Amino acid sequence: MAFLELQELTKSFGKTRAVERISLGVERGEFLTLLGPSGCGKTTVLRLVAGFEQPDAGHILLDQEEITTRPANRRPMGMVFQSYALFPHMTAEQNVAFGLRLRRLPPALIRQRCEELLALVGLAERARSYPHQLSGGQQQRVALARALAVEPKVLLLDEPLSALDAAVRVTLREEIRRIQQQLGMTVIYVTHDQEEALAISGRIAVMARGRLEQLGTPEEIYRRPRTVFVAGFVGASTRLSARLERAVEGRCRLDGILLRVPPQPELSDGSAVLLVVRPELVTLCQLNEASGAAADGGGQRQGQENVLLGTVELRTFLGAVTRFRVRAAGGQLFTVDLPGLQAGTLVPGQRVRLSFPPEACLVLPLEETGSGVTALPVPEWPAGTTGQPGPEREPQPEHA
Numbered sequence: 001m002a003f004l005e006l007q008e009l010t011k012s013f014g015k016t017r018a019v020e021r022i023s024l025g026v027e028r029g030e031f032l033t034l035l036g037p038s039g040c041g042k043t044t045v046l047r048l049v050a051g052f053e054q055p056d057a058g059h060i061l062l063d064q065e066e067i068t069t070r071p072a073n074r075r076p077m078g079m080v081f082q083s084y085a086l087f088p089h090m091t092a093e094q095n096v097a098f099g100l101r102l103r104r105l106p107p108a109l110i111r112q113r114c115e116e117l118l119a120l121v122g123l124a125e126r127a128r129s130y131p132h133q134l135s136g137g138q139q140q141r142v143a144l145a146r147a148l149a150v151e152p153k154v155l156l157l158d159e160p161l162s163a164l165d166a167a168v169r170v171t172l173r174e175e176i177r178r179i180q181q182q183l184g185m186t187v188i189y190v191t192h193d194q195e196e197a198l199a200i201s202g203r204i205a206v207m208a209r210g211r212l213e214q215l216g217t218p219e220e221i222y223r224r225p226r227t228v229f230v231a232g233f234v235g236a237s238t239r240l241s242a243r244l245e246r247a248v249e250g251r252c253r254l255d256g257i258l259l260r261v262p263p264q265p266e267l268s269d270g271s272a273v274l275l276v277v278r279p280e281l282v283t284l285c286q287l288n289e290a291s292g293a294a295a296d297g298g299g300q301r302q303g304q305e306n307v308l309l310g311t312v313e314l315r316t317f318l319g320a321v322t323r324f325r326v327r328a329a330g331g332q333l334f335t336v337d338l339p340g341l342q343a344g345t346l347v348p349g350q351r352v353r354l355s356f357p358p359e360a361c362l363v364l365p366l367e368e369t370g371s372g373v374t375a376l377p378v379p380e381w382p383a384g385t386t387g388q389p390g391p392e393r394e395p396q397p398e399h400a
């Protein structure tokens, strides 16, 4: 049994089923993140663990003890909220000392503990500052120190960084991870930000509509999403609706083009599937406009698999990579990330050869209904980008 066990937790608010039969175990010293879109029930799970809400059904066990109905003030938990919730009339030190004073610890011990904790969160110099004299990031550090002061067995963090600006968010998330590892703290962290979840977590529990979609390490969630929802929610990807022709051999038909994918022995021939391809696993090669040959001379290379022709529609500089949106001849939209120099001079309107190895394709079965397969979500695209419409002359697909 795990250190903290959630068993079949269910909670409704009126007609809203906020949490539905959530079961998961958090190991001692683990950093587990609940990740999902707004309204999926993350905060409700956290509040059930903290004891601020009572489940309609299910059990919570901590260190093998049932705590499902134990009041919040008798659970050994610390909580940090999105809004820093510091006492405004108390200094940083007094805020951190609050819980220790309630426990009537000797003043010298309280002082020493506050000093240690403020040093741990990098605020040793600001012990006498009031919240209004501190930045948002510094206030959240105080809130973290205050939550840690009472030595909780589990630290619960509810979107603690979402009110902060991007640079502070990144610094503070690294700090939180460092402190968690230094103290060997058990943490449940709630966020809707998939990048943050991938960066900070030991394991991630992806939630949708009150249910647990997938539980795994960041690498597992990113590389091997098990559901269409997880594939679409975590990380950028190209998602293509296709049909398996020969499942055992890994052959798939995408709008008349035969693609090779990893063998799918557990699926049957003719199954509707979703192909998921991460943007960094696709390569682009500029085509020479006059001859239609690739700039590297390999446009029609014999035997190369999963090659499509297309046109660049958007180019977005993202720093370490440049992201392209490429419209393939069959109309499919691909998201492609090229590092630094490889992005070269590719601009919207240019014709390209697009390719990806079979191993880059993740194959997820799609549920078929009477009216067709599950509708595909539109691929996300960074906000604020601009692009030109593709050229009138569409390139022809290369047929396998």
Ligand SMILES: Nc1ncnc2c1ncn2[C@@H]1O[C@H](COP(=O)(O)OP(=O)(O)OP(=O)(O)O)[C@@H](O)[C@H]1O
Residues within 6 Å of the ligand: 013, 014, 016, 017, 018, 036, 037, 038, 039, 040, 041, 042, 043, 044, 045, 192
């Ligand atoms: N006290 C409440 N009364 C009524 N409905 C509630 C209450 N708390 C949550 N809900 C509903 O339960 C569902 C799950 O809410 P919850 O806050 O757990 O989601 P969340 O994933 O944390 O979302 P967000 O990231 O927006 O906070 C939502 O539909 C929400 O409106």
